[in-house]
Amino acid sequence: xxxxxxxALTLLSGLAREPKTLDQLxxxxxxxxxxxxxxxxxxxxxxxxxxxxxxxxRLGSALFDLxxxxxxxxxxxxxxxxxxxxxxxxxxxxxxxxxxxxGEVVYIDKFEGRHSVRMYSRIGKRAPLHCTxxxxxxxxxxxxxxxADVVSRIDFFVRTPNTITTPEAYxxxxxxxxxxxxxxxxxxxxxxxxxxxxxxxxPGGVVLAAASISVPKVLLDYDGLMGLVPxxxxxxxxxxxxSGWTGNRKGKLE
Amino acid sequence: xxxxxxxALTLLSGLAREPKTLDQLxxxxxxxxxxxxxxxxxxxxxxxxxxxxxxxxRLGSALFDLxxxxxxxxxxxxxxxxxxxxxxxxxxxxxxxxxxxxGEVVYIDKFEGRHSVRMYSRIGKRAPLHCTxxxxxxxxxxxxxxxADVVSRIDFFVRTPNTITTPEAYxxxxxxxxxxxxxxxxxxxxxxxxxxxxxxxxPGGVVLAAASISVPKVLLDYDGLMGLVPxxxxxxxxxxxxSGWTGNRKGKLE
DNA sequence: ACCTCGGTTGCGTATGTTGCAACGGACGTT
DNA sequence: AACGTCCGTTGCAACATACGCAACCGAGGT
Numbered sequence: 001x002x003x004x005x006x007x008a009l010t011l012l013s014g015l016a017r018e019p020k021t022l023d024q025l026x027x028x029x030x031x032x033x034x035x036x037x038x039x040x041x042x043x044x045x046x047x048x049x050x051x052x053x054x055x056x057x058r059l060g061s062a063l064f065d066l067x068x069x070x071x072x073x074x075x076x077x078x079x080x081x082x083x084x085x086x087x088x089x090x091x092x093x094x095x096x097x098x099x100x101x102x103g104e105v106v107y108i109d110k111f112e113g114r115h116s117v118r119m120y121s122r123i124g125k126r127a128p129l130h131c132t133x134x135x136x137x138x139x140x141x142x143x144x145x146x147x148a149d150v151v152s153r154i155d156f157f158v159r160t161p162n163t164i165t166t167p168e169a170y171x172x173x174x175x176x177x178x179x180x181x182x183x184x185x186x187x188x189x190x191x192x193x194x195x196x197x198x199x200x201x202x203p204g205g206v207v208l209a210a211a212s213i214s215v216p217k218v219l220l221d222y223d224g225l226m227g228l229v230p231x232x233x234x235x236x237x238x239x240x241x242x243s244g245w246t247g248n249r250k251g252k253l254e
Numbered sequence: 255x256x257x258x259x260x261x262a263l264t265l266l267s268g269l270a271r272e273p274k275t276l277d278q279l280x281x282x283x284x285x286x287x288x289x290x291x292x293x294x295x296x297x298x299x300x301x302x303x304x305x306x307x308x309x310x311x312r313l314g315s316a317l318f319d320l321x322x323x324x325x326x327x328x329x330x331x332x333x334x335x336x337x338x339x340x341x342x343x344x345x346x347x348x349x350x351x352x353x354x355x356x357g358e359v360v361y362i363d364k365f366e367g368r369h370s371v372r373m374y375s376r377i378g379k380r381a382p383l384h385c386t387x388x389x390x391x392x393x394x395x396x397x398x399x400x401x402a403d404v405v406s407r408i409d410f411f412v413r414t415p416n417t418i419t420t421p422e423a424y425x426x427x428x429x430x431x432x433x434x435x436x437x438x439x440x441x442x443x444x445x446x447x448x449x450x451x452x453x454x455x456x457p458g459g460v461v462l463a464a465a466s467i468s469v470p471k472v473l474l475d476y477d478g479l480m481g482l483v484p485x486x487x488x489x490x491x492x493x494x495x496x497s498g499w500t501g502n503r504k505g506k507l508e
Numbered sequence: 509a510c511c512t513c514g515g516t517t518g519c520g521t522a523t524g525t526t527g528c529a530a531c532g533g534a535c536g537t538t
Numbered sequence: 539a540a541c542g543t544c545c546g547t548t549g550c551a552a553c554a555t556a557c558g559c560a561a562c563c564g565a566g567g568t
Contacts, residue, residue: 002296003524004556005262009300013316016323022515032558037516039556042256046263047380050355054565055514059324061360062267064378067321069270070313072376101304106315124318126301257555258525276546286527291547308534309545 007031008039012059015049019056067124074099076208077109080200080239084111084211087235091213091228096121097200098134099209103153105135108209115219127189130154130170131163133197134210136183140174141199141207147174162188182229183210192217194225198233201240205247211236261285262293266313269303273310321378328353330462331363334454334493338365338465341489345467345482350375351454352388353463357407359389362463369473381443384408384424385417387451388464390437394428395453395461401428416442436483437464446471448479452487455494459501465490 007029014020014028022040026033040057043049047062071077080097088095088111097109104126121127129135129150139150151174156165164170177183185195197212213232215225237245261283268274268282276294280287294311297303301316325331334351342349342365351363358380375381383389383404393404405428410419418424431437439449451466467486469479491499 001299002258002262002292004256004258005293005296006300008256008259008262009296009302009316012320013300016320023513033514034516034559035557038256039259042259042263045255046260046267047356048263059320061355061362061378061380062263063317063321063324064360064362065376065380066266066270066313066378067317068376068378070315070317101315102301106318108315108318122319122322124315124320124322126315126319277544287545288528288547289526292525 004039007035008043011036011039011043012048012063015057015059019052019058021055021057025057071108071123074108076200076202076239076243079243080209080211081109083235083239083242084109086238087111087211087213087231088113091231093228094121094214096134096212096214097209098127098132098138098197098212100129100135100138101126103129103150105129105132105138105210113214115216121214128154128157128159130156131159131185131188132212133183133185133195134212136173136177136185137197137199137210138207140177140183159189160187160191162186164188182233184225185212186222187217194222196225196229196232198229198236199240200236200243201245201247203244203246205245208243211239258293261289262297265290265293265297266302266317269311269313273306273312275309275311279311325362325377328362330454330456330493330497333497334463334465335363337489337493337496338363340492341365341465341467341485342367345485347482348375348468350388350466350468351463352381352386352392352466354383354389354392355380357383357404359383359386359392359464367468369470375468382408382411382413384410385413385439385442386466387437387439387449388466390427390431390439391451391453391464392461394431394437413443414441414445416440418442436487438479439466440476441471448476450479450483450486452483452490453494454490454497455499455501457498457500459499462497465493 010029011025014025022033022036026036040049044051047060049057050060052058077097084095084097092114094113095111096107098105098107105128107121107123107125110121110123127135129139139147142150151167151170156167156170158165164173182196182198187194193214193216195212195214197210199207200209200211202208213228264283265279268279276287276290280290294303298305301314303311304314306312330353331351338349338351346368348367349365350361352359352361359382361375361377361379364375364377381389383393393401396404405421405424410421410424412419418427436450436452441448447468447470449466449468451464453461454463454465456462467482
């Protein structure tokens with residue numbers, strides 16, 4: 001582990017929230033400000049940070065650049081785009097596209113809902129596997145060995161009264177998800193929001209990502225949410241076809 | 255300058271293009287692979303890179319995350335969004351939003367054109383000041399001192415037969431831009447593309463960014479492009495109003 | 509004109525980082 | 539099945555590098 005690199009990356013996350021001064025940053029990571037200055041200068045020459053005026057530092061454009069390229073890498077994102085945009089347009093709700101990464105869920109695309117009550121999330125944000133609909137879909141699609149391994153590592157911390165808290169209950173839920181072909185998050189992650197999610201498949205039926213509809217409970221009750229399942233599944237199947245899925249097996253994950 | 259940080263950031267740019275193996279990366283920056291391994295591990299714990307399979311490394315999700323936050327910072331982007339989306343919808347051409355940063359132009363937003371011939375660009379990408387319409391708008395809006403300083407640092411390298419190659423010609427062009435309130439790039443950057451750009455203003459009339467329409471010459475000749483000026487200006491004025499511009503002085507930059 | 513606050517610089521030292529060389533696991537080949 | 543190759547991985551010793559320090563400087567505010 002490289003100390004200076006570690007510090008520099010920590011600086012970047014620190015700058016994400018808001019522009020900061022040298023001293024603030026030095027304090028934050030607990031080193032001398034001259035050290036921070038040198039790191040910032042290196043980051044600056046690579047355009048990872050930029051100076052605002054004389055004292056403030058903020059994130060730079062290299063981040064956009066790399067991120068954009070990293071996103072272009074993820075083909076699902078492009079191939080699923082139109083189907084999900086359509087779903088978003090038809091339902092007016094927030095749509096997320098997420099993939100599994102290293103014990104968590106990562107949002108790789110988002111289509112903002114039209115309602116004033118919005119969910120706080122962001123492309124690149126990470127979320128837990130055990131209390132999100134997309135997480136369930138992604139884990140349910142894994143091979144039994146991988147799934148067992150992943151589940152064994154999950155920390156089933158409580159987010160809401162509905163959060164699943166045991167591996168046993170989670171595995172039961174996964175079986176249900178695999179059987180039905182979609183997953184539900186009944187306010188298990190955020191108190192006021194519930195979601196449904198379904199898989200986006202690629203060649204050979206492999207699950208590339210999961211797409212979800214997130215709706216504030218005040219807008220739509222549980223039954224109303226379930227009423228959106230057919231539309232969600234239709235959209236994810238369309239996205240799957242665009243992503244190279246040729247199979248036609250109905251629903252079921254395996 | 256921090257050596258290890260510098261190397262790590264170089265690694266990231268190297269990974270942008272395509273996933274690479276440890277050895278490839280080591281070769282690329284000319285260090286021992288164990289060194290690269292340690293850097294990558296640090297980058298990995300911060301989610302700046304992720305491993306694909308056992309051997310390949312690619313960019314990770316922290317990049318999206320930071321970039322997204324950095325973009326949210328730039329208010330112009332949000333405030334100009336609807337006006338530019340409308341312009342894009344009406345014209346079907348590619349729209350860019352760009353701001354000045356450190357001797358270059360940085361694209362901070364992009365609306366893809368509907369035509370099959372597309373321009374290669376990307377959010378976060380940088381471009382020169384002297385051969386882009388957005389560059390001209392941004393430089394023309396600077397105070398005389400700042401402008402003189404910036405112009406003196408420009409490297410007037412040639413991109414196409416039309417590229418402006420002397421400070422004198424460029425300054426003459428800037429005066430024209432300031433007078434008309436918009437700028438033209440007559441295939442000075444890319445041989446087959448020409449653009450027009452106009453400023454997006456904020457409170458007090460300060461220029462926050464420049465918006466441009468880029469059109470392949472095969473789709474629209476010079477006169478056709480100039481015909482789009484009123485629409486562009488209408489859109490940038492709308493964007494300016496959303497960005498806090500209260501002035502009503504017509505056109506002119508100062 | 510003084511004071512404070514924050515960024516900047518040069519320097520000696522200790523520490524973190526480096527390259528080396530040897531290890532080990534995964535594939536592919538004969 | 540055994541061998542060989544290809545990569546990623548580890549421990550170690552040497553050294554370069556990044557570190558903290560303390561003094562300097564410039565801008566704003568009082």
